[in-house]
Amino acid sequence: MFVQNVVGIFLGLRYLVFSKFERGHTEHVEDEAAEAGEYNILESNAIAAAAKTTDRIMEAELENIKAEAFEPAKRAPKRGATGGGQQDMEMQVDEATGIEGQVLGSSRASAPPKAKRARSELRKVSVPPHRYSSLKEHWMKIFTPVVEHMKLQIRFNMKARQVELRVGPETPDIANLQRGADFVRAFLCGFEVDDALALLRLEDLFVESFEIKDVKTLRGDHQSRAIGRLAGKGGRTKFTIENVTKTRIVLADSKIHILGSYQNIQLARRAVCNLILGSPPSKVYGNLRAVASRLSERM
Numbered sequence: 001m002f003v004q005n006v007v008g009i010f011l012g013l014r015y016l017v018f019s020k021f022e023r024g025h026t027e028h029v030e031d032e033a034a035e036a037g038e039y040n041i042l043e044s045n046a047i048a049a050a051a052k053t054t055d056r057i058m059e060a061e062l063e064n065i066k067a068e069a070f071e072p073a074k075r076a077p078k079r080g081a082t083g084g085g086q087q088d089m090e091m092q093v094d095e096a097t098g099i100e101g102q103v104l105g106s107s108r109a110s111a112p113p114k115a116k117r118a119r120s121e122l123r124k125v126s127v128p129p130h131r132y133s134s135l136k137e138h139w140m141k142i143f144t145p146v147v148e149h150m151k152l153q154i155r156f157n158m159k160a161r162q163v164e165l166r167v168g169p170e171t172p173d174i175a176n177l178q179r180g181a182d183f184v185r186a187f188l189c190g191f192e193v194d195d196a197l198a199l200l201r202l203e204d205l206f207v208e209s210f211e212i213k214d215v216k217t218l219r220g221d222h223q224s225r226a227i228g229r230l231a232g233k234g235g236r237t238k239f240t241i242e243n244v245t246k247t248r249i250v251l252a253d254s255k256i257h258i259l260g261s262y263q264n265i266q267l268a269r270r271a272v273c274n275l276i277l278g279s280p281p282s283k284v285y286g287n288l289r290a291v292a293s294r295l296s297e298r299m
Contacts, residue, residue: 038219099198099205100246100261119155121174123181127156131188135163141193142184145200150176154184163188182207189257190250198259208265212254223254229275230256237281241271244288244295267291 127135135142135156146154151171158162165180179200186196186207199205212218218226230251231238238249245268247260256272258265271284 063257095175099195099202099248099259100264121177123165123177123182124157124160125163125165125184125188127161127163127185127188131190136187138187138193142187145197146180146183150200152176152180152182154180158188186257186259190252191248191257191259195248195259204261206262206265207257207259207261208269209255209257210269214274220277226276227251227254229281230272237275237284240285240288244292245271 009201105141139156143154146152146165151168152165153168154163154165163184165177165184167174167177169176183199186199187193189207189209191207199207212223212226216226216257229237232240238251241247242249245264246262247264247268249259249268249272250257251284258268259270260268271288274284
């Protein structure tokens with residue numbers, strides 16, 4: 001009987017222990033489930049807040065974007081043809097120099113745009129050492145037409161040994177800058193000031209330069225004889241070519257400079273090349289007579 005009572009007490013104690021353990025385990029599981037639910041709620045709230053912030057940022061960026069930046073660039077309208085008819089394009093001969101060219105301003109249908117001052121509107125012409133004295137002697141003859149007629153600014157840079165030209169506030173046409181630079185360059189090539197002034201008075205005039213070796217390779221006495229054939233006795237051959245072709249020619253050692261219109265330069269160069277290649281002056285004179293007759297008929 002005593003043993004049965006002890007066993008019953010033991011079983012009762014065992015039941016109480018196991019029931020308390022199961023109750024504690026159940027409460028722990030419920031607490032963990034509650035904490036997990038709270039964490040999921042916080043995480044979903046954070047994701048929703050981040051999404052709202054991203055939407056606001058995208059809306060602000062869309063408002064700041066300019067639609068014009070993504071549109072294709074607009075092309076400038078093409079300039080229409082001028083209403084005025086074509087003006088007279090005949091070549092005329094300058095009475096002072098005898099050089100043939102187009103009269104300045106005869107091909108312009110409207111007034112040229114007024115030049116604007118800019119840093120890039122500058123021309124520099126290097127002065128060779130053997131032309132320093134000539135430049136100093138004829139400086140006023142060069143300075144006067146460039147400043148008074150072309151309305152340009154000119155100076156001689158002693159340090160760089162260059163003649164510098166630039167557009168002034170009163171320059172009527174920016175093309176005057178290039179014509180002024182061509183005028184100074186022609187003088188430095190060896191042309192007289194009066195002949196070089198034709199570049200300012202007439203249009204479509206150019207200066208073409210080449211060397212004897214460009215036509216034929218000659219050395220020593222052969223080159224000297226070729227230069228003699230070009231000049232002629234007392235410069236007669238050179239003067240004849242100049243008068244017939246209405247150009248000006250400068251013989252500077254082995255370099256040859258021709259001033260004139262494009263067509264006349266080609267005629268003079270053909271005659272000069274024939275003399276360099278060895279043609280006798282009499283044959284060149286005959287060709288020049290034929291050219292002169294054709295030119296007179298054309299005029």
